[in-house]
Amino acid sequence: MKKQDISCFECNIRYCSILKNCERKFLELIDKSKFCMTYGKGQIVIRQGSQIDGVYFISSGVAKVFVSGYRGRPLIVGLARAGSVLDHTTDELGKQQISVTTVEETSVCFIESKDYESICKESSGVREDLTKVYQRELNQMHARMVHLAQLNVREKTSEALLHIASAYLLEQSTEPFEVNLSRQDIGDLIGITKEQVSKNLADLKHEKVISVKGKTLQINDYKKLQDIVGL
């Protein structure tokens, strides 16, 4: 983990993050109080149970956000990518309720809660965007709950692939891309075993829906994947 400050005004996610409508004077405040860090792949950004209270912005890279589950298995509740914000992730006592580890090299910015809250209080731009983020997050979580509850493993595998693609690629690109997630990780995204992931990826490969070679993945047929997931 190395520290390297970038100006908020030149940040690549300035216009796609939750701060896109942040007024200039507040962005200046954030710029002064923030910490920027870059983590190598596989490093811990947040550890569940720790007491750091604040907000993290992901400015590049991909990280897995997970909670500890049963019998030693985590559940990956989502993949964070450039533009994602990790907010309100603590309980009432300020203890982190999630863990975050990087999958790629990723850069994050951190603002302490008190600084962030004072800005939220003042800035209607930030507040409105925050509201929308919540709305989307809530609806996404509901969708994922349905997937976890009702899909079979083939459908779950397809769902996981779509989730991964949306974290790694813009739109529905059919470009090959390198994924540093293990089969176990993919399984933990959707609550199935690594063996089932292997088998179902093999199936989808034979059906030419995807191509897999080593860690590179390529999605040839988004429509088919969406059809499998259904709804």
Added chain:
Amino acid sequence: MKKQDISCFECNIRYCSILKNCERKFLELIDKSKFCMTYGKGQIVIRQGSQIDGVYFISSGVAKVFVSGYRGRPLIVGLARAGSVLDHTTDELGKQQISVTTVEETSVCFIESKDYESICKESSGVREDLTKVYQRELNQMHARMVHLAQLNVREKTSEALLHIASAYLLEQSTEPFEVNLSRQDIGDLIGITKEQVSKNLADLKHEKVISVKGKTLQINDYKKLQDIVGL
């Protein structure tokens, strides 16, 4: 559904809802712009896809909050009870993303989004509580996702019972109480079939953990249920 206004100042949930720290002048505003309604059991409060944009407060009763799922099965994402708030339940276009139907006779208050937002903007008390509500909600959803993903049906049944009890009872009361949820509903709370609910309730009954007679349910041993759920 019948309309019947109650003053916010005399409302039974005034001090346990999200408005508990709402300043007097804002509560006056809410009091003027709100609509109070009482629904009989089994009535629709919100229909997924409808365009009503605003916030609902539950002042009494119990309602199921659900999203449509696969193969005609809904997933009940939670039970709302007195003090619950249904907020940010629409997508960007203002379409409701959840359905809510009453299980008991329940009273709700409704405030239009624009009124609500102007109050959020002004009232730091409301805003802070809202933040905490989000925090809790998010963490609860994560917990439920883990349950959906990783528990077996016996554990899921126990989890559902704890969920129901917390919606119907104060603390961990061992009083019998009447539940108007069908076995199917209980199954839809946690993604299992009604038959499995039946079987597992019978098991728990034989183990004296619960008592069931008709629609009345009694939880004798909370600790045991929590042990079964584990973690």
Added chain:
DNA sequence: CGGGTTATTGAGGGGCGTCAACAACCGTGG
């Protein structure tokens, strides 16, 4: 190149969904 992790594939078995038959319950109308 070699040891350790990760991926693949198959065999086996059990958990749980599906189906079906029957019982209990509920509101309605005779």
Added chain:
DNA sequence: CCACGGTTGTTGACGCCCCTCAATAACCCG
């Protein structure tokens, strides 16, 4: 009040999906 049809709940048989375990292969890093 009982009759009765419709809904809901209970229980069992069956079978398949998917988890577990294991053996082998592929990969990765020093």
